Amino acid sequence: MAEEYKGRVIVFSITGCSHCKSAKSLLTERNIPFVDVNLDTFPNLREEVKRRTNRSTVPQVFFNNIHVGGNEELQNLMKNEDKWQALIQEIKENEPPEDAPTPPAEDAFVDSDSKDDSGPILKCEEDEFYSLAKEIKDSGVLKDHRQGLFHVVRRSITSEELVSWMKETKNMDQENAIETGKQLVERHFLVPLRKGTTFKDDSNALYRMIDYQWENALNAIPISECKARQAFEVAEEMRKLILKLYSEYLSSDGKKVDYRGLGASESFKEYKKLSTELQRVNLKGLSREETLAFFINIYNALVVHATVSRGPPTNLWQRWKFFNSVSYIIGGHPYSLQDIENGVLRGNKRGIGMFFCPFGKADPRLQFIMKEVDPRIHFALVCGAKSCPPIKTYSPQNINKELQLATEAFLESEDGVKVIDDQSQVLLSSIFKWYKCDFGSSEEELLRWLYQQMNDGEKKKLLGGVIQNPKRKVSYIQYNWGLNSA
CATH class of the missing domain: 3.40.30.10 (Glutaredoxin)
Structure with a gap:
């Protein structure tokens, strides 16, 4: 009783x-x-x-x-x-x-x-060009094309070949065939292999289906049948579903996630299908708040998706490969974890171990990067390791408040900031070493930024005293890459 x-x-x-x-x-x-x-x-x-x-x-x-x-x-x-x-x-x-x-x-x-806010509200309306795109894939019209002496582009088509096929099989005239080709490109069913290509009847302009062009992206297959929707709307549904899955397969003690069980679930199959909608989402016109919320949520969801599908990285080489090769197709272009974090959210800056910025001068993804870096993103991005901030999701309406909460929570933890008063020493997460330029141009600016962001309390008081000590010592905590998997 x-x-x-x-x-x-x-x-x-x-x-x-x-x-x-x-x-x-x-x-x-x-x-x-x-x-x-x-x-x-x-x-x-x-x-x-x-x-x-x-x-x-x-x-x-x-x-x-x-x-x-x-x-x-x-x-x-x-x-x-x-x-x-x-x-x-x-x-x-x-x-x-x-x-x-x-x-x-x-x-x-x-x-x-x-x-029932835990799951997605599916709103897929079939794109009017989807059936045609699928027929192009299944018709056998795609073939291998040689470029130069040694390079062969498999399963591709020239615009001249596609126009000819549409005229013969769809009874289109020249003008309608060219306009249809333009629509297939604009809707991200077809990808031009030469940047800046305008679709026209050309024997040299080569195209591939989007899933063939970036077939290693986790959301490449199948081609999405849905009409393009606003990016943050799709991301909102994805974040609800992946968070629901994460919660369901989190162990009762909260220490491990059963990624194997998660991957075998019907809900994860639903999530994978939903992720294909990212292929053709509309990223243009997003506000700063919408861009932040969208890419933070997508980054965190992609980490979980990749861990389920490919397994966790266990050494330095695998971690490098994980962050540079795991990707989603978003709005017709591939985005790896590095592309999202360092390309978009950090305004196209070099990340850890990178010799170059993620996006080159002519990269079309440059139009979506953040103009100013908000360093609080580092406490919102989840890498799947035990030392990372806890998983959260973000909304365009409340992104600034939510980022502040994530920052305060991280700085409260011993993994984030630890102050040893009697030694005038501050131990910081390695995040502050790797991305020091995001927090200030000097050690003192970094410490003052931390002080300003902290909740009032004993730790903040101790940090204030350490900042005033010219003999202070700043050290960095070794990062824990251990995965929370069962």
């Missing part, structure tokens, strides 16, 4: 948070009933939680009005029998006082669940 409790335990959490899942699992094991308040569902409560705890991390656990802290504090508390029993007595004997946090009304939870 379950024990009766007058009081209440509240866990403030977010979806896909490993530490949140671990804390809730611990309470369940101890038969402690609790109310799970998901801050993704109730974002209006974020500021209240931060005000009560002076923290941006989750979970945050309350026994009545007593703030226990996060997952680590909860685990340590359970090891101290006297303190643990005192908390149990508190919720057994006392109703929540007026100053205790209050969960949302029960009907708010019901309404939230009924919306």
Whole structure:
């Protein structure tokens, strides 16, 4: 028979948070009933939680009005029998006082669940040129073309050959055949192999189907049948589904993800199909906020997709290959993880181990890069390693607030910043070494940037003292590349 409790335990959490899942699992094991308040569902409560705890991390656990802290504090508390029993007595004997946090009304939870916000709302409307593109692939008209003495372009077609085929098989006149070819290129069914090519009846202009041209991209097959949609709309559906999957296959202790089980699920098949819509999304006209949210969410989803499909990188060479070769086709062009992070989000800067910038002077992807680098992106991008910031998703409407929350949360962690006051020493994540130019032109500018971004509290106070010490020492924490896989 379950024990009766007058009081209440509240866990403030977010979806896909490993530490949140671990804390809730611990309470369940101890038969402690609790109310799970998901801050993704109730974002209006974020500021209240931060005000009560002076923290941006989750979970945050309350026994009545007593703030226990996060997952680590909860685990340590359970090891101290006297303190643990005192908390149990508190919720057994006392109703929540007026100053205790209050969960949302029960009907708010019901309404939230009924919306089923965890999965995509598929809105695919078939593109009117999809059937023609598929017929071109299946008709046998694609063939090998030699370019120069040694290079052969397989499964390709010249515009002259395509115009001739459409005139013969579709009864089009010359003008309609050329216009149809232009539409196939503009809608990213066909890819010109010569930059700046305008489709016309030309025996030298060579084209390939988009899935053949970048067949190693994780979303290359099949060619998307859907009409092009706005980029952030597709990304929103993708982020909901991949986060739902991540949460479902996260172990009960929150330490590992069952990537094998995730990859075999029907939902992952649905996700892969949804990812093909990126092939022809419209990136033009995105605002700064939409660009940030779109590419951060796509980067994080691509990491999970690649880990499921290809397995995790286990050494330096595999990590280099992972970040440089794993890619999605987005708006008719391939984007690797390096392209997204260093090309788009960092304004086309060289990344770790790169001799050149991701995009050359004539690269069409240059039109989508960020004009100014927001260094807070480094705490939003998830690389799949244990030292990375926890997985989160971002929205164009709230991107600045969400990036600030991610930054504050990372700086609160010992993996982000650790201050040793008696030695006047600061230990920083290697992220600050690799991307130092994003945070300032000197060590002092970096430390002052960290100070400005931190929540008020003991760590910030200690850092302020260290900054004033001319003999301070700054060191970097060795990065943990271990994957959280089962």
